[in-house]
Amino acid sequence: MSVSPRETPADTTGADGSTEPPGPVRSDASVILHATDNGVLWITLNRPESLHAITADQREQLISDFFEASADPAVRAVVVTATGRAFCAGADLRAASPARPGEPVPGDVARVIRLGAQRLIGAVLDCEKPVIAAVNGIAAGLGAHLALACDLVVAAESAQFIEVFVRRGLVPDGGGAYLLPRLVGPRRAKELMFFGDALCAADAERLGLVNRVVPDGDLTQTVRAWAQRLAAGPTRALALTKQLVNSSLDADRTAAFAAEAAAQEINMTTADAREGVASFVERRAPRFRGR
The missing domain is CATH 1.10.12 (Lyase 2-enoyl-coa Hydratase; Chain  A, domain 2)
Incomplete structure (x- = not known):
């Protein structure tokens, strides 16, 4: 396993005997952890205090990670996961700042969406290596779409998927209206987006949003086995x-x-x-x- 030069490997066994994603210990400067293990790049969101709400800087780092994975022959599969009790709560609205000071300019919002959330989802869809989402908890808004853009989704039993936009009076972005109808059909997609109700992992599997649901303690082991099979493939x-x-x-x-x-x-x-x-x-x- 290789890790970022400024970080050291962490013990991957929890106090309860469960395993954690391979990777470095957390540092205050590292809100996205990276580790390559037997041809598998593990990208771990690491800002649990914010439930991994994605800032603009994190978004750009993730986009870069997927493009670099495509071009790196040492990477043959990618896993996206997170530390703590959530996968990703969506975009960090608190950290967002207006594109321009003063009065909004027509087109600014659309431009921010195109250059921001849509670029991130596009980077996952266009990544030339198979990508697995290991969803360890809440995946809401852009966080749900980040997971659903991956090629395979394995969810812990505690995971939830929430189309949270309607709760904020917003239109789904980050590719939601593109991804969901293709995964579950237009009627189910409208139900999820119109009501914004939390969807448990078992129901997500039933609808076809998730490939497998496993006990929380088995998530990393299951995903690692799948990722290593992909990394050994053509x-x-x-x-x-x-x-x-x-x-x-x-x-x-x-x-x-x-x-x-x-x-x-x-x-x-x-x-x-x-x-x-x-x-x-x-x-x-x-x-x-x-x-």
Whole structure:
């Protein structure tokens, strides 16, 4: 496992015997922790006193993290999680400041959304490595959308998902009106966004927002097992598969079939594809290298 140079690894076993995400101990200057473990980049939100409400600086760091993960051959899967009792309470409205002093200028709000929350969700969707959300508690507003933009979502039994915008008299942002109908259909999406009720982990799984719900103490172990399986897989094939699935939601059959054929053409030039075919012929397990 590698950690940031200014930090040291933490003991990953809790007092109750549960495991925590691998990573460095908290420092006051580090509100996002990073650790790479067997090809898996763990991104851990670390401002529990604010329930990990995302500031502009944190948002920009997260965007950078996802872009860097795409380009780093040592990273073959990404996990997003948080310390404490919440996953992410959304954008930090207390830390937000007006784009300009004085009277608001028409277009400022839309510009802030496009350059802020939407860029973060886009960075997750466009990341060329598979991304797992390990949701350890409340995921509200932008925090819920951050989780739902990930490729796979594993939730602790105590997790809750809340489309909190309506409670504040706001329109959903951060891609919510794009993500939710594609995950649960328009009627369920409207129910969640119109009422803003907390959705427990079991109900989120029933609706298809979550892949697995596990006891709180099993969350890290379950996610680590999935992430390591992904990290041992054919990285480029997974990236192309992710791209195909995401783009298919906005494409007709002709375009989707053309994209599929083009992706397979590209994928067949990779070393992992050649290894996969060779291992089948030779009747052995494949040894994928992410190339």
